[in-house]
Each structure stands twice: as C-alpha cells, then as structure tokens.
Amino acid sequence: MKEIVVISGKGGTGKTSIAASFAVLGGSDVIVADCDVDAADMHLLLKPDFEFSEEFYSGEIAYIEQSKCIVCGKCTEVCRFDAISFINSQYFINPLSCEGCGYCSQVCPASAIINKSRLSGKWFVSNIKTGSKMIHARLDIGADNSGKLVAKVKNEAKKLASEEAKPFILIDGSPGIGCPVVSSLSGANFVVLVVEPSVSGVHDLKRVYQVVKNFNIKAGCIINKANLNPEKHQEIKDFLLEENISHLADIPYDENFTKAMVNGMTIIEYDQNELKKILSQTWEKIKILLTN
C-alpha cells in the first residue's frame, strides 16, 4: 500500500481539482483521504454518500460550574490565553480561546472548574463515484487540533485500504506549512507538489518543500497555469532540478478547470482532450516513480 499526498503550500493552485482527477483515474485502486479538513472540497467533485459518520473528540475545554465558583479570580491570573472573562460578576470561559491546558482547574481552590472533552468535528466514510471509498472530515469552526483530525482521517484510510487490499491511498492535503500539513506528510511514500508560476507560488513552494525534505519523501511537481509567466516557470524548473524533484507535468492556464468544477465534475471527466491526456500520463508517471 502506497500513500500519495498532494500539497501546494499556496492555496488555489488547483491541488484539489488535480487530486480528484487522480482519484477518478485510479478508480477502485484508490482510497481517497481528504485531509484538507479545514476547508474540505473534494466531496464537491467525488459525490460521497456519507455512509458512515462519527463525532471526533480531541483535547479538552474548561468549564466553570457557577454554583461552586467563589469568584476569587485565580483562574484568570494563570490563564495564558485570555480565555476567561469577568462578566456581570461571574467568570466565563471563552471556548474559542481556551486551549484546554487545564491549568485553571488545577489552581481553582473551590474545584469549580472541570475539563470536558472537546467535540472538534466529524469524520465520514463514503462510497464515491470512482467505485471506491473516501474518508473525509469536517473540522468545527475555530477548532484546534486540525492536525489530529488529519491523523485520524489518514489512519482510517490506511485501515480501510489494508482491509480492502487497495494499492493506493490518495491524500488531498491542506495549504500552509503548519500542523495539518505535517500530519498529512508523516508516513507518506510520495508527494505531489502543485504549483503555479507566480512570485508567491514559487515562494510558497520553496517553504513547503523544506518541510517535505525533513520527512525525506520522494517528490514530484506539477506546474499548473504553466504558461502564465515564462520567467517564473523557468525559476520553478531550476528549483526542481536543483532539489532533484521530478517535473511531472506542465498544465496550461485553462478555464476548463473552473468549468469542470462548476459542473461538479473532475477535470478529466469534463475535458476529454488535452487536459485528460496530460493528467492521465501524469498519473501513470507517479505510479512508475512509486514502484521504482
């Protein structure tokens, strides 16, 4: 079983559209994991049926039992997250600010603060239109621990892939370089970097690749909107050469990317010509690179 992660550093480079196309190309060989739990979009293209769902609890949150509170204010003194406010002579915890460290409950002389487990989101197993299954999730608004939900989605995908003897897990990662990205990279066999030839595209690629390097994972790169800026395109190619990253494909600037999405289709379903050809060849290339 091989894990392929699609990431981009910068958002809006076409990562999810490309990953969804690979999911269709891989068909029943591929278990899909949407690890962009913060803004999950894969389901808009792969039509999941939400067959199974479960609540996801992670970490804790402090709660003040007003009947026991003696209004001494010790809790606010120790809270480093400005999460406890004093309103109408009562102390309250702001759930969006509370990190769940539990320090307040340790120092409360009246034992008025309890720590509850925090509901952070939901995760799902779905049948999708590729003839396979997808694990996806929904992080609650403002929830912490998105890295942990990513790990959960990945682990469930792994479990499913081994039960059903699937050769590939395809992971749609999140933008940035923080905890959800780190979580989606750990244990991966191959990283597909989707970039665009712009100053910010190049800048973000270089940063996210530093993270990939720490994991020592083999990487390939797809340059999307490749003809947007020839100078930046060359700069990316130079970087790939220098870092020994396979240049998997160039995809031209094409509004069919958007049109496919508007029609609820992946690119290869919507565009039967140039784009389908490029993406099919790229998927084959990735499979070859994985077996070598």
Place this chain on the structure above:
Amino acid sequence: MPEKKMFKIAIASGKGGTGKTTLSTNLASFLAEKKEVVLVDLDVEEPDAGLFITGTPIHHEDKYKMIPRWEQNQCTLCGICQNVCKFHAVLQLGKIILVFPELCHSCYACSELCPAQALPMQPKKMGELTEYEVNDNLHFIESRIEIGEEQAVPLIAQTKKYVATKYPQVDLQIYDCPPGTSCPVIEATRDADFVILITEPTPFGLHDVSLAVETMRKLDKPFGIVINRFGIGNDDIINYCNNENIPIIAKIPNHRKIAEHYSSGKLVYNEIPEVKAALNQIMNYCMETSKKKVE
C-alpha cells in the same frame, strides 16, 4: 470615553488562493495614497504580501515562545509536571524528565506548579518579525514562522501586539489573514473591526466562504464579501449572499492580465481600472462602517 478612531480591517477567505494577498496589498497601497496605513501579514506560514510591497527594512526581531527547561539538580521527580500537562509535552521516564517543545502550548502549568522550581520557562525561537517603511504613509509588518514550527497562533498574537504598541496612532490597519477557519484565522480576525471575506464564484469558493461566514458569525464580527474573478463560474455566490443578507462590497472581474501582473509580483490597481473601481467601493464601504463604529 475617548473617541476610538482606529479601524482594523481583516482580509480572510476560507479557501486559499482567492486573492487575499492581492486585495490586502493593493488596498493598502491605494489607501496609503490618502492616509496613513499599516499593513500586517498574518499569514505567517506562507507570508506573501512582501512579494508585492517592497520597502526599507527598519526593524527586525526574532519571536519566541516560552517552553520549560528541565533543571535536573533541582528536580525531586514528584511527577506533577507530567500529570498536569494535557499535551503530553512533559514526560517522566524513570529518573529523567523529557520536554517536547513542539507539543508544548506554553501554558506554564508544569513550570508554575512544580514545587521545586525545576522547570523554568525559557524562550525558543518560533519565527521572525520584520518591519518595513514603504513610504511616508505606508508601514508594513511581516512575520514568518520557522520551518517545522507547527503552531501559528502565538506568532500571530505577538505580531498584533507589536503593531498595537508601535503604531497606536495609525487609524487604519489592514491584516492579511491565513486561509481556513481554524485557530490561526480566529486569532488573526478576533480583534478586527471589520472582516472582508474574499472569494471566487465557484463551487469551492462558495463552499469555503460559507464556512468562513459561519466563523465570522460565531465571532460576532461585522463582515462583507468581495467576489474576485467575477465572470468565471456561476451566480450561486450572489444568490447565497442575497439569501443570507450578506453585503457584496465589490466585484473584481476575471482578467488574465490581473493574473499575469500578480504572477510577476506587481500591484494591479494602477494598470486595471476595474480593480481601482473595486478598491474605491471597498474604501467607501469601510469608511461608512467605521463612521457607524464611532457613533
């Protein structure tokens, strides 16, 4: 109470790549033609505003988070630190206490509850802040997190604090926020006076902005929507805004020229009249909102 004039605009999006940085940098430069503005890049994981705004660096500092350091000779191995840490960042292994800095949330519980003062807090570098003078009217502050550092929130919080202390006199502050709806976005927008959500008229754009809308409602923030790349995709976003009673502040047309200017790191509003018109609408809208705030 003194009249509070300062107005902080946060530019956020839900989905990445919808034009947050384009809007932040163009809006800041445009507004700075008339009044003093501070632009702050709070997308500390991938800070890109500095690629479009160039200035003279006038200040640079390392930013630290506090983590405990084990003092072996003071430690009585009582185990309290391990028991109070909810993040498993402190671990007792036989006669050794291990600290895992990347798991630490800097809550100080282990350090301050240690009866032997054996876990003093010490600084660990998490990122860098740089301050630029772009012109007499435009100040730019950028923070970038260290590669491998996973928690953006403390750096975002410290950056805002720096701006508040350094520029209390500047009325207009613009925050370029990280994408998504989780903790970094909350931190970046929590003390804004107005939030602009920028999106594109596509199913992904609509889905992700609806999450961002939920977030802003939960935070009880006034907000409005700017539609970028207007003309691609469909009209669902407009119907959505109408149904939800959300103001559409401006529409920026889809234009390959904008993408090309952007790709080479140029500001676009002086080249594309439609962008300038959109910025004007946004400015007027924000002025109205800030007047209401003072009233």
